[in-house]
Amino acid sequence: MKPLAGPVLITAAALVALTGCGAGDSSSSDSADSSAKLSVKAAYMPQPVTDSMAAGFLVIENDGGTADELTSVTSDLAQDVTVHETTGQSMQEVAGLKVPADGELVLESGGNHLMFENLKRKPKEGETVSLRLNFTKSEAITVEMPVKSATYQPTSGH
Template identity: 35%
Template sequence: MNFNYRMIPIAFIFILVLNVANCSEKTVVGDGLIFDQAVIRPIPETNITTSGYISITNHGEPDRLVSANVDWAEACEIHSMKEEAGMMKMRKVDEGFPIASHSSLILKPGGNHLMFINLKRKIKLGDSLKVRLNFEKMGTKEIDFQVADPNSMDSQTGSESHEGHKH
């Protein structure tokens, strides 16, 4: 069997491209905040509400995610999911979520999340949409969210909750 050494660089490039495609893009925004896996759930054209998820790691001073806003929906709210009397209930969280120093806040399906209400435009798989996250101390940070299957986020972070996880 003859081995074609010219194929080694091509195979290396192919493997490199696959690995880069499988890595989620991280956005680092001053003061030690790292935003990762910013995803908006795709919806049928007839829906006017969807949800968003993101991982926020804080390597700086303690802060709080107090609100979020967008130009492409009438409202954006921070929500939590809690089990009460055997039923999952969603609630708006007016006080936001704290992010301790050297810890992470994970907004994910079935848990804490962003809710986009009365969409002003149609969104489709693959779209990139800007979301402004407002922090108590670090101010407003504009992040690009991708319209994608949020279950792909679960496979990258694992199924266990990382809320309050120390780094």
């Protein structure tokens, strides 16, 4: 038994020393405070004009010090919900959109947006559509998106 006492004590001393370093390291406690802190505002869907597709708009705010990325969206309204990036006059489906640290990702008419494809039903003005936003780092966020008139234009937030 005595031959193990030396290595065990050295290992225990090393663990105590490492634990002490971690506890006093300000970067480890700051990292929890600087994580992405996401919230959603100004969500809406214009009443779709077709039976098969709809668009969705919202703002994802990040009050944290770490950037994140919107990677996918699901909804019981549609078979597929895709994320689209608009550049100039063209839009294309993308795998994700960045949510900057201490910033926001704006999904708006004429810009980046969500496309609800292969609708299971056509929602009407006054209804609410449930969707789930999935991110690289943060937990998913469930959003209740109100359906507005087809000509609705937000006055703020977009």
